[in-house]
Amino acid sequence: MHINPGRIRAIRDGEAHGPVIYWMSRDQRVSDNWALLYSLDIARRLNEALAVVFCLTPRFMGATAEDRSYRFMLDGLKELEKRLSGLGIAFILAHGDPGDVIPSLIDDSRAGILVADFSPLRISRTWKSMVAGRTEIPFHEVDAHNIVPCWIASQKQEWSAHTFRLKIRKHLAEFMEEFPDPRPPPRPWRESVDNRWNAPADQDAPSWMIRSGEQAAAAQLERFISEDLDLYASHRNDPTRDVQSGLSPYLHFGQISAQRVALNVMAVGGDHSEFLDELIVRRELADNFCYYNEHYDSMDGMPEWARTTLDDHRGDRRDYIYSHEELECAKTHDDLWNAAQLEMRIRGKMHGYLRMYWAKKILEWSESPEDALRTAIRLNDRYELDGRDPNGYTGCGWSIGGLHDRPFGERPVFGKIRYMSYGGMRRKFDVRKYIDRIFQMADQ
Numbered sequence: 001m002h003i004n005p006g007r008i009r010a011i012r013d014g015e016a017h018g019p020v021i022y023w024m025s026r027d028q029r030v031s032d033n034w035a036l037l038y039s040l041d042i043a044r045r046l047n048e049a050l051a052v053v054f055c056l057t058p059r060f061m062g063a064t065a066e067d068r069s070y071r072f073m074l075d076g077l078k079e080l081e082k083r084l085s086g087l088g089i090a091f092i093l094a095h096g097d098p099g100d101v102i103p104s105l106i107d108d109s110r111a112g113i114l115v116a117d118f119s120p121l122r123i124s125r126t127w128k129s130m131v132a133g134r135t136e137i138p139f140h141e142v143d144a145h146n147i148v149p150c151w152i153a154s155q156k157q158e159w160s161a162h163t164f165r166l167k168i169r170k171h172l173a174e175f176m177e178e179f180p181d182p183r184p185p186p187r188p189w190r191e192s193v194d195n196r197w198n199a200p201a202d203q204d205a206p207s208w209m210i211r212s213g214e215q216a217a218a219a220q221l222e223r224f225i226s227e228d229l230d231l232y233a234s235h236r237n238d239p240t241r242d243v244q245s246g247l248s249p250y251l252h253f254g255q256i257s258a259q260r261v262a263l264n265v266m267a268v269g270g271d272h273s274e275f276l277d278e279l280i281v282r283r284e285l286a287d288n289f290c291y292y293n294e295h296y297d298s299m300d301g302m303p304e305w306a307r308t309t310l311d312d313h314r315g316d317r318r319d320y321i322y323s324h325e326e327l328e329c330a331k332t333h334d335d336l337w338n339a340a341q342l343e344m345r346i347r348g349k350m351h352g353y354l355r356m357y358w359a360k361k362i363l364e365w366s367e368s369p370e371d372a373l374r375t376a377i378r379l380n381d382r383y384e385l386d387g388r389d390p391n392g393y394t395g396c397g398w399s400i401g402g403l404h405d406r407p408f409g410e411r412p413v414f415g416k417i418r419y420m421s422y423g424g425m426r427r428k429f430d431v432r433k434y435i436d437r438i439f440q441m442a443d444q
């Protein structure tokens with residue numbers, strides 16, 4: 001099986017003897033998963049068994065077992081367990097901190113090699129260095145999330161989509177390849193596995209609720225391509241039309257591969273460059289930012305010009321200042337903002353165009369840019385199904401901290417940060433229609 005070696009890097013090299021463990025984290029799927037394909041390839045070469053391990057921590061970046069995103073993830077993992085078992089691959093749902101759980105699983109199973117998928121986020125990097133420090137077997141990392149592996153797309157933090165686009169284009173032809181089908185490993189896992197699932201599935205979900213899992217993700221992609229793709233370029237900024245793909249929760253949990261999305265979109269023909277630019281350039285730029293900037297979720301990580309201009313306007317009078325709780329409960333004077341906040345709370349996904357407005361108003365109504373960024377990230381991570389993602393830190397940074405953007409005309413509070421107004425939104429789409437729709441949803 002050919003897997004481009006550029007997708008893989010060794011956290012620790014060495015010769016492998018024994019079963020293979022794929023520690024799955026960010027890429028929670030069977031189909032189109034380079035980390036799984038690579039693990040299967042090693043298992044075949046070693047004539048060994050393979051287990052996929054997922055570590056369930058009681059809290060993950062502020063999410064608890066009661067949260068919708070946690071349930072969404074568990075529903076997806078249950079489907080994954082079935083699909084893996086159909087391929088003769090054991091799935092172990094381990095409970096606890098990966099820094100403890102993975103090393104003891106390696107000991108118990110006498111595993112010969114560990115494979116992990118890639119994430120640029122702090123928590124994942126900390127876990128990996130803990131695991132590396134407590135184990136001795138070879139440990140490889142595969143970027144199964146990005147089309148062009150993050151470390152190949154660019155070797156430094158890029159300052160704009162423009163500079164990144166030029167770099168990523170050079171590598172796209174090489175990495176935009178079809179995936180082979182996963183085939184069963186040569187041997188079964190020795191120990192039998194009986195997973196403990198501690199959260200019930202969401203039985204009575206309303207129709208607008210986003211369904212979890214690889215099958216739901218594939219169906220959403222098919223629906224988007226047949227119904228909305230042709231309207232994307234012209235109507236994607238109209239929240240009343242909702243022609244966005246709706247794929248971000250699936251991409252976030254790795255229930256669908258961005259490369260699969262790109263391949264299927266390109267296969268239908270026509271010019272879909274606007275969509276592909278968001279999916280490839282903007283999404284992979286977010287990974288680039290979080291990978292190369294350790295302050296990705298604070299004002300310290302924002303560009304110098306933006307911090308300076310925001311500093312200059314620190315003392316400006318704010319017409320409204322809202323507390324975190326007032327914002328969380330959608331209790332502002334602005335009915336559009338309240339509706340967007342409600343959409344996020346109820347559905348777990350705010351329309352993309354409103355996310356910019358939403359975050360910029362938080363800057364306008366907070367005591368300081370630092371407070372604004374903290375609040376936006378906290379709400380985004382808590383309520384968006386696609387939250388806790390490089391796209392979220394980058395989106396909040398773009399809106400509030402001028403990240404990947406340029407200076408605009410100077411105005412109070414914002415300085416030279418790009419501004420968005422209620423009037424501007426009204427000129428773009430039927431604000432009343434959107435608000436009414438969200439309040440109807442809230443009444444259901």
Ligand SMILES: Cc1cc2nc3c(=O)[nH]c(=O)nc-3n(C[C@H](O)[C@H](O)[C@H](O)COP(=O)(O)OP(=O)(O)OC[C@H]3O[C@@H](n4cnc5c(N)ncnc54)[C@H](O)[C@@H]3O)c2cc1C
Nearest residue numbers: 244245246247248278279282283352355386387391392395
């Ligand atoms: C303040 C703010 C917060 C955001 N928080 C998140 C978040 O937590 N998680 C998240 O996935 N996206 C986030 N975004 C980016 C974007 O709004 C969402 O990815 C998009 O709205 C998701 O809906 P969709 O899948 O239907 O998008 P589509 O428009 O159909 O786009 C397809 C895919 O392209 C990618 N994409 C689209 N726009 C962007 C963008 N601006 N930056 C990076 N990737 C993009 C996403 O992976 C998306 O799923 C945020 C943007 C802002 C301004």
